[in-house]
Each structure stands twice: as C-alpha cells, then as structure tokens.
Amino acid sequence: VLTQSPATLSLSPGERATLSCRASHVVDSYFLAWYQQKPGQAPRLLIYDISKRAAGIPARFSATGSGTDFTLTISSLEPEDFAVYYCQHRDNWPPSGTFGQGTRLEIK
Amino acid sequence: QVQLQESGPGLVKPSQALSLTCTVSGDSLMNDNYYWVWFRQHPEKGLEWLGFIFYTGTTYYKESLRSRISISVDTSKNQFSLNLRSLTAADTAVYYCARESGRGASDVWGRGAMVTVSS
Numbered sequence: 001v002l003t004q005s006p007a008t009l010s011l012s013p014g015e016r017a018t019l020s021c022r023a024s025h026v027v028d029s030y031f032l033a034w035y036q037q038k039p040g041q042a043p044r045l046l047i048y049d050i051s052k053r054a055a056g057i058p059a060r061f062s063a064t065g066s067g068t069d070f071t072l073t074i075s076s077l078e079p080e081d082f083a084v085y086y087c088q089h090r091d092n093w094p095p096s097g098t099f100g101q102g103t104r105l106e107i108k
Numbered sequence: 109q110v111q112l113q114e115s116g117p118g119l120v121k122p123s124q125a126l127s128l129t130c131t132v133s134g135d136s137l138m139n140d141n142y143y144w145v146w147f148r149q150h151p152e153k154g155l156e157w158l159g160f161i162f163y164t165g166t167t168y169y170k171e172s173l174r175s176r177i178s179i180s181v182d183t184s185k186n187q188f189s190l191n192l193r194s195l196t197a198a199d200t201a202v203y204y205c206a207r208e209s210g211r212g213a214s215d216v217w218g219r220g221a222m223v224t225v226s227s
Binding site for chain 1: 128145153155156157159168170171204206208211212213214217218219220
C-alpha cells in the first residue's frame with residue numbers, strides 16, 4: 001500500500017511543493033514512479049527509478065527517497081503544475097503495480 | 109512518435125464481458141524493451157494497475173482480478189487487448205493502455221476509453 005500526503009496541497013505559483021509517498025513495506029526495487037494527471041487527460045510520467053526525470057520533464061521537478069519514504073518536489077510552481085500527482089510502485093516479482101491515492105495540488 | 113489508442117464499447121451490460129483493444133503506432137509490440145499495460149480509473153478516483161503482457165505472450169495480472177481478466181497480443185496488427193469477464197457496476201471506469209519500460213514506469217499512455225457497466 002502506498003499512502004500519499006497531503007491529500008490536498010494549496011499553494012501559490014512560485015512556491016515550493018513537497019509531496020510525500022509512504023510505502024507500507026520497504027520498496028525492494030527502484031521501480032518507484034511519479035505521474036501528473038490533469039482533468040480529462042491520461043497520466044503523464046514525471047519521474048522513474050525513484051529520482052530520474054522522464055524525457056521532457058522540466059528541472060523544477062525532482063524526487064528522492066528510499067526504503068518506505070519517497071518525495072516529489074516542485075521547486076517553483078508554474079500555473080500548469082496544478083494537477084493531481086500519483087506515486088506508483090511496481091513489484092519486481094511477482095510483477096504487480098500499486099498506486100497511491102493521489103495528492104491534489106491546487107492554486108491557493 | 110509513439111501513440112496508443114484504446115477502442116471498444118462504451119456501454120456493457122452487467123454479467124457480460126468487456127473487450128478493449130489498444131492499437132500501437134510508432135513502435136512495435138515486439139520491442140523487447142517494453143511491457144504493454146492496462147490500467148483503469150474509476151470516476152473521480154485513483155489509478156489501478158490491471159496487468160501487462162510481453163510480446164511473447166507472457167502475462168501478469170492483478171491478483172484480485174485473476175479469475176476474470178485476460179490480456180492478449182496480436183503482433184501482426186500491433187495491437188494488444190484486454191478482456192474482463194463477469195462485469196458489475198464496480199467495473200465502470202476509464203480504461204487506459206500504456207507502454208511500460210520494464211522498470212515499472214509507463215511513459216506513453218492512450219487517451220483512455222470510458223466504459224460504463226449498466227443495464
């Protein structure tokens with residue numbers, strides 16, 4: 001189980017956003033990813049392998065973590081960053097995927 | 109540019125089966141760097157991983173759906189498909205197909221197909 005916090009984060013453009021994803025057991029692989037989803041759209045991959053930015057993702061997005069605690073940081077919010085963010089872990093064996101319940105990042 | 113497109117019925121009756129197809133363009137399903145995945149998202153809810161297939165036909169499914177789900181691949185058409193049986197209203201969702209790197213991250217997604225289970 002992945003638990004994301006907070007459920008909702010209200011910030012202003014230019015502020016720093018810190019989103020948390022906590023696993024119920026130690027994540028024994030690097031298969032931890034973060035996605036951004038806007039209304040009516042498919043999720044967009046931001047981060048893979050815990051901390052690697054996907055192609056075309058701006059440098060203001062960064063992520064860290066290990067064990068059970070993972071963090072996505074947006075250094076300075078742009079208007080287009082307000083969306084829902086999900087973390088995902090895929091177990092290596094047997095393969096299965098789990099998502100957090102999401103953090104809604106809204107404009108304050 | 110890699111693109112995925114879901115197709116299938118938007119409305120299915122309870123107890124019936126759902127069949128969705130994902131057509132891939134710009135990449136080959138026989139690319140052994142990737143798995144081909146199905147997800148769903150219930151209305152106003154989070155994302156759910158359903159399962160994936162490798163081009164060889166090897167499949168892995170979400171444990172709780174194992175008795176009702178199957179994923180298949182047609183490499184000649186560059187398509188893969190989801191079949192979900194014994195539908196209930198709880199299966200009403202947007203269904204997405206995607207490409208996964210094999211390291212748990214899905215970098216290309218279809219736009220999603222809304223499926224409603226209702227009589």
